[in-house]
Amino acid sequence: MKKHPLYRRIRLAGLALATGAALTAGAAQAQDKGTVHLAYVEWSSTVASTNVMRAVLEQAGYEVETSSLSAAAMWQSVASGDTDALLAGWLPTTHEDYYAQLEDQLVDTGVNLDGTKLGLVVPSYVEVESIADLNEYADDFDGKIVGIDPGAGIMRLTEDVIDAYELDLDLQTGSGATMSAALKTAIDNEEAIAVTGWTPHWMFARWDLKYLEDPKNVYGGAEQIHTIVRQGLKEEMPEAYAILDAFAWTAEDMGEVMLMNQEEDADPYENAKQWVEENQEQVQEWLDAAS
Known part of the structure; x- marks a missing residue:
């Protein structure tokens, strides 16, 4: 039996009201x-992980705010409670000073x-x-090493490298x-240049690069991001804590987002949402930790 047009309009109106109610309920939730x-530093690796976590937490029903800070301010903001979390704790070497100073005010989820x-x-x-041979090529590098923001742990370590190897480079x-x-x-x-570098970073996927050997091991061995x-x-x-605690991915995952x-x-936020949408099986493992 064919439905009267008025019936269809009433039914569609009812569906619209139901959908609106569901959206309102979701927003209320x-x-x-x-x-x-979330606090972060404008490093490509940290931008990638922070935006992915933002998208994941939003999928779980949270509002998410992010603050771009210097490395020192990022650690201090979490320790003081001004922000809730950071995803860029390079340990045990790069950020050892920050962690040692603030350890009693923080929780390392792993x-x-x-x-x-x-x-x-x-x-x-x-x-x-x-690195031990850099002085022989100092002129080729214009007497300098190109670094990043002064608060970064790698900058402190590079100052130690310059002292340890008595480098004639600034x-x-x-x-x-x-x-x-x-x-x-x-x-x-095709000029010579030396930069402070780290893995994971998109530059290794774009260009043919190499790490200089560090025979004195000033930079230390492999680290983890906490x-x-x-x-x-x-x-x-x-x-939210459970999701942050469960979050773990690979350098390949991060490299994909960074590229x-x-x-x-x-x-970066839209790219993170796309990555989250395309990797729902992995994301669901993080979300399931909260259930």
């Missing part, structure tokens, strides 16, 4: 769960990425192979973006 505040590396990085066509401060831009310019012109949260988060927001973020006009 998100509001009830509260807001998680490793979210294993097998990181720090050191001085040069294009593969550069002749030098070891450490130039900047940012992750200015470092990679300088690296690109040097490679385009998730660090403020005290009290587990008790106040147990589900997406290097595209022209890339939006």
Whole structure:
């Protein structure tokens, strides 16, 4: 029996009301769960992990705020409770000073990425192979090492490297973006350049690079990236804590997101949401930890 047009309009109106009610209920649920505040530094690795966690927590029903800070301020903000968590705790070496000073005010939930590396990085066509030989090539490098922001742990370690090897090179401060831009310019012109580098980083996928040997092991061995949260988060927001605690991925996962973020006009948040959507099986494991 054919339905009267008025019946169809009433039915569609009812569906619209039901859908609107569901969306309103979902919004209320998100509001009830509260807001998680993530601190990060404008490093390509940290931008990738922070935005992925933002998208995951939003999928779980939380509002998420993010704050871009210096490395020191990032650690201090979590310790003071101004923010809830950071996903960029490079331990045991790079951020050992921050962690040692603030350990009693923080909770280390564990490793979210294993097998990181720090050191001085040069294009593969550069002749030098070891930090110990850099002085012989100091003129080729214009007497400088191109670094990132002064608060970064790798900058402190590089100062130690300069002292330990008695290098006749100055450490130039900047940012992750200015470092990679300088690296690109040097490679385009086939010039020598030494930069403070770390793995994972998208630059290793884009260019043929190598770490200089560190015979004195000043940079240390492989590290891990830890998730660090403020005290009290587990008790106040147990589900959010459980998701942050469960979060772990590989250098390949992170590298995929970092490469997406290097595209022209890339939006790291939109790229993170795309990665989360395309990796729901893995994401669901993190979300299931909260159930």
